[in-house]
Amino acid sequence: MTDTAIRPARVALVGNPNSGKTALFNALTGARQKVANYAGVTVERKEGQLVTPGGRSVSVLDLPGTYSLRARSPDEVVTRDAVLGRLAGETAPDVLICVADATNLRLVLRLVLELKQVGRPFVLALNMFDIAQRQGLRIDLEQLGREIGAPIVTTVATRKRGLDELLTQVDTLTFTHSGAGDNSWREPNAAEIRAAHAEAQRIFKTCVRPPERPDTVTGKIDSVLLHPVAGLAILFTLLFVMFQAVFTWATIPADAIDGGFAAFGAFVTAHLPEGLLSSFIADGLIAGVGSVLVFLPPILILFFFILLLEDSGYMTRAAFLMDKIMGGAGLHGRAFIPLLSSFACAIPGIMSTRVIDNKQDRLTTILVAPLMTCSARIPVYTLIIGAFIPRTTVHGLSLQGLVMFGLYAAGIIFALLVSFIIRRIFWRGTVEPFMMELPTYRWPEPRNLLLNLWTRAKIFLNRAGRIIMPLMVLVWVLSTFPYPPEGATGPAIDYSIAGRLGHFLAPIMHPIGFNWQMTVALIPGMAAREVAVAALGTVYAVGGADGSTDALSATLNSQWSLATALAFLAWYVFAPQCMPTLGVVKRETNSWIWPTVMFVYMVSLAYLAAFIVYHVAVALGAG
Amino acid sequence: MSDAVLTADTPVASDASIRALSTAGRGDKGVIVAVRGETGAPEAVAAEELERRLLEMGFVEGARIEILQEGLFGRDPIAVRVDDTRVALRRREARAVTVQFDGKTL
Ligand SMILES: Nc1nc2c(ncn2[C@@H]2O[C@H](COP(=O)(O)OP(=O)(O)OP(=O)(O)O)[C@@H](O)[C@H]2O)c(=O)[nH]1
Ligand SMILES: [Mg+2]
Numbered sequence: 001m002t003d004t005a006i007r008p009a010r011v012a013l014v015g016n017p018n019s020g021k022t023a024l025f026n027a028l029t030g031a032r033q034k035v036a037n038y039a040g041v042t043v044e045r046k047e048g049q050l051v052t053p054g055g056r057s058v059s060v061l062d063l064p065g066t067y068s069l070r071a072r073s074p075d076e077v078v079t080r081d082a083v084l085g086r087l088a089g090e091t092a093p094d095v096l097i098c099v100a101d102a103t104n105l106r107l108v109l110r111l112v113l114e115l116k117q118v119g120r121p122f123v124l125a126l127n128m129f130d131i132a133q134r135q136g137l138r139i140d141l142e143q144l145g146r147e148i149g150a151p152i153v154t155t156v157a158t159r160k161r162g163l164d165e166l167l168t169q170v171d172t173l174t175f176t177h178s179g180a181g182d183n184s185w186r187e188p189n190a191a192e193i194r195a196a197h198a199e200a201q202r203i204f205k206t207c208v209r210p211p212e213r214p215d216t217v218t219g220k221i222d223s224v225l226l227h228p229v230a231g232l233a234i235l236f237t238l239l240f241v242m243f244q245a246v247f248t249w250a251t252i253p254a255d256a257i258d259g260g261f262a263a264f265g266a267f268v269t270a271h272l273p274e275g276l277l278s279s280f281i282a283d284g285l286i287a288g289v290g291s292v293l294v295f296l297p298p299i300l301i302l303f304f305f306i307l308l309l310e311d312s313g314y315m316t317r318a319a320f321l322m323d324k325i326m327g328g329a330g331l332h333g334r335a336f337i338p339l340l341s342s343f344a345c346a347i348p349g350i351m352s353t354r355v356i357d358n359k360q361d362r363l364t365t366i367l368v369a370p371l372m373t374c375s376a377r378i379p380v381y382t383l384i385i386g387a388f389i390p391r392t393t394v395h396g397l398s399l400q401g402l403v404m405f406g407l408y409a410a411g412i413i414f415a416l417l418v419s420f421i422i423r424r425i426f427w428r429g430t431v432e433p434f435m436m437e438l439p440t441y442r443w444p445e446p447r448n449l450l451l452n453l454w455t456r457a458k459i460f461l462n463r464a465g466r467i468i469m470p471l472m473v474l475v476w477v478l479s480t481f482p483y484p485p486e487g488a489t490g491p492a493i494d495y496s497i498a499g500r501l502g503h504f505l506a507p508i509m510h511p512i513g514f515n516w517q518m519t520v521a522l523i524p525g526m527a528a529r530e531v532a533v534a535a536l537g538t539v540y541a542v543g544g545a546d547g548s549t550d551a552l553s554a555t556l557n558s559q560w561s562l563a564t565a566l567a568f569l570a571w572y573v574f575a576p577q578c579m580p581t582l583g584v585v586k587r588e589t590n591s592w593i594w595p596t597v598m599f600v601y602m603v604s605l606a607y608l609a610a611f612i613v614y615h616v617a618v619a620l621g622a623g
Numbered sequence: 624m625s626d627a628v629l630t631a632d633t634p635v636a637s638d639a640s641i642r643a644l645s646t647a648g649r650g651d652k653g654v655i656v657a658v659r660g661e662t663g664a665p666e667a668v669a670a671e672e673l674e675r676r677l678l679e680m681g682f683v684e685g686a687r688i689e690i691l692q693e694g695l696f697g698r699d700p701i702a703v704r705v706d707d708t709r710v711a712l713r714r715r716e717a718r719a720v721t722v723q724f725d726g727k728t729l
Contacts, residue, residue, distance in 0.1 A: 106708070228695035323700050323711070324697065433715075434712060438710065
C-alpha cells in the first residue's frame with residue numbers, strides 16, 4: 001500500500017472509437033490533443049498528469065479507440081498492450097476509465113465485459129450525456145452499475161461536466177483496491193463474442209429505455225449527402241471550392257502581409273548604413289521570413305475547411321462516397337481519411353494509417369500520402385502562380401484558382417495511379433474487409449475551431465522561426481561569402497559558396513529547365529518545402545544588382561521563362577522535398593527500405609514530369 | 624447478380640425473404656438471422672476473422688437492420704443501420720450476413 005500511496009496512480013482511458021476519450025483527456029489534463037468526429041483520430045498513447053480532489057497525483061493515458069481488446073490494427077495493438085500492461089517498461093494501469101458514448105451503448109457494453117476479465121478496477125464514464133438528455137434517453141444508472149459491477153459517472157467532456165465525480169471515483173478505486181484481480185482475458189472466439197453480445201443485449205434491455213426524441217437529423221442529412229449522385233456532386237463541389245479558396249480567398253490578407261514586409265525591408269535598407277548588416281537584415285531575414293509568412297492566410301483557410309469536415313462528421317461520408325474509386329485504385333477504404341489529412345501535412349496523414357490493419361494496404365497508403373498536396377506546397381504554388389498566371393477569369397472562375405485546383409488534382413490522380421500500380425502489379429494480396437461507423441453529425445464548435453486554427457498558426461510560425469529562419473541565415477551566409485576576389489567582374493554571388501554549388505549542380509537540372517538559383521534553393525528545400533521559396537527570395541535578393549527588395553514574384557517573372565515556372569510546379573507536385581516525412585516513414589515502417597523507395601520513386605517522377613512539362617511548354621512557345 | 628448464386632446454398636433459404644445482406648437494396652429492412660465468415664469471394668480474409676469483425680461491429684443474430692444508402696458505382700458500398708449504429712460496408716463482406724427481410728406488406 002505504501003508503494004501505491006507514493007507513486008502517481010496510473011489511469012487509462014479506453015472505449016469505442018469516437019466516444020470522446022480524447023475530449024475527456026483534454027478536459028482532465030488541460031492537454032490539446034486532436035479531437036474530431038470520426039473513428040480513429042487517436043492512434044498513439046498520450047500521457048498527461050492531474051491531481052484528484054483527494055490530493056492524489058495521477059498519470060492519465062489516452063488510448064486509441066477499439067471495439068475489442070482483440071487488436072487488429074497497429075493502433076488497437078497499442079490499446080490492448082497498454083490495458084494488459086504489456087508495453088515495455090510499463091505495468092498495467094491501476095484504474096481503467098471506460099469511456100462510452102451514452103447514446104450508443106450496445107457495442108460498448110460488450111467491450112465492458114471484456115474489460116471486466118482484465119481484472120482491473122474500472123469506472124464507466126457515460127460521456128455525451130448532454131446528447132442523451134436532449135434525446136430523452138433514460139438509463140437506469142443504478143441498475144447498470146449493479147449489472148456491470150462498476151461505478152458509473154455521467155460526463156460531458158466538451159463542457160467539462162462530471163469530471164469531479166469521475167475523479168472521486170478514481171480516488172475511491174485506487175484506495176480501496178489494493179492490487180487487482182487476476183487477468184483472465186484471452187482473445188475471444190466467435191462463439192464467445194456472440195455470448196458476450198447476448199449478455200450485453202440483456203443488460204442493455206434491462207437498463208436503457210429507447211429515446212423519446214431519437215435523432216432524425218443525421219438520417220435526413222445523410223439522405224442528401226450520401227445520395228449516390230447528389231452526394232458525389234456535393235463532395236466534388238466542396239473539394240473544388242476548398243482548393244479554389246486556398247488561392248482566391250487568401251489574396252487580400254496575403255497581399256497585406258507582403259506589402260508590410262516589403263515596406264519594412266525598404267525602411268531597414270533606407271535607415272541602416274549600407275553594408276553587411278543591412279544586407280543581412282533586409283535580404284536575409286526580412287525577405288526570407290516575409291516571403292514565407294505571406295502563406296499563413298492560405299494555410300489557415302485550408303485548415304479551416306479540413307477542421308469543418310473533421311468536426312462535423314462528414315469525413316466518413318466522404319470516405320463512403322469515394323470508396324469505390326479508391327478501391328479501384330487498390331486502396332483500402334480506410335485510406336481515405338489519412339490521405340485527406342495529408343492535404344494539411346503528410347506526417348499526421350502517414351501516422352493515421354495505423355488504423356489500417358493490413359500491412360500492404362497500409363504501406364501503399366504511406367507511399368502515396370506525400371503525393372497529396374500538403375500545406376507546405378502552398379507557398380511554392382502560390383508564389384509561382386501569382387508570378388506567372390495572369391489574373392483573369394475563365395467562365396467566372398479565377399484562372400489562378402483553377403491552376404491551383406489543377407495542381408491539387410494532379411497530386412490526387414497520381415496518388416491513385418501509383419497505388420494502382422503498386423497493388424495491381426506488385427502486391428496482389430487479399431482484399432481486406434472495410435467496415436466503418438458513420439457518426440452522428442454534430443455542429444463544429446466555433447471555440448474549438450478557432451482554438452485549432454490558432455494552434456495551426458502557432459505551429460506554422462514556430463516552424464518559420466525554428467526551421468525557416470535559421471536556414472535563411474545559412475542560405476544568406478552561403479550566398480554572401482566568400483566575397484569575390486579583387487577586380488572580379490561577374491555578380492558577387494557567383495563567387496559565393498552557394499553560387500559555386502549552384503553552378504556546379506546546374507547541369508543536372510538544366511534538362512528540366514531549372515537555373516542555378518533554383519537548384520540552390522532546392523537544397524535547403526529538402527528540410528521543408530516552403531524553405532525553397534524563402535531561399536529563392538534570399539538568393540535573388542543577395543544577387544540583385546541594386547539590392548532592391550522588389551517583390552519576389554516580380555523578380556521571378558523577369559528571370560524565368562513560363563516553361564521554367566511550369567516545370568518547377570511539376571517538380572513540386574512529386575518531389576519528396578521533406579526530410580521529416582521520410583523520417584516518419586522510417587519510424588512507422590521500422591526500416592530504411594520504404595523511405596528509400598519513396599524517395600527514389602518520387603524524385604524520378606518529379607524529374608520526369610518537370611522534363612516533359614518543360615519541353616512541351618518550350619515546344620508550344622513558352623520557352 | 625452473382626450474389627444470388629450464393630444465397631442458393633444458404634441452409635434455410637426456403638423462405639424467399641431470407642437473403643444475404645449483399646442482395647438488399649435501399650430501404651430494405653429486416654433482422655439478421657445468421658452471420659458466417661464465408662463470403663465465397665476470392666482473395667478474402669479468413670472466414671473466422673471476418674465473422675468476428677462483423678460481430679464486433681454489431682452484426683449479430685437478432686439485430687435490426689436497414690439499408691440507408693448505396694454507392695453510385697455497382698451500388699457499392701452500402702450504408703446500413705444496425706440497431707442504433709450506422710455502418711458503411713462493402714457488399715462483398717455483406718455476403719456473410721443473412722437477413723430475414725420484412726415483407727412489403729407489413
Ligand atoms: N456533445 C458532446 N460531444 C462530445 C462530447 N465528448 C466528445 N464529443 C465530441 O465527440 C467527438 C469525438 O471525440 P474524441 O475525443 O475525438 O473521441 P475519441 O474517443 O478520442 O475518438 P478516437 O480517438 O477516434 O477513438 C468530437 O467531435 C467531440 O467534439 C460530449 O460530452 N458531448
Ligand atoms: Mg481520441
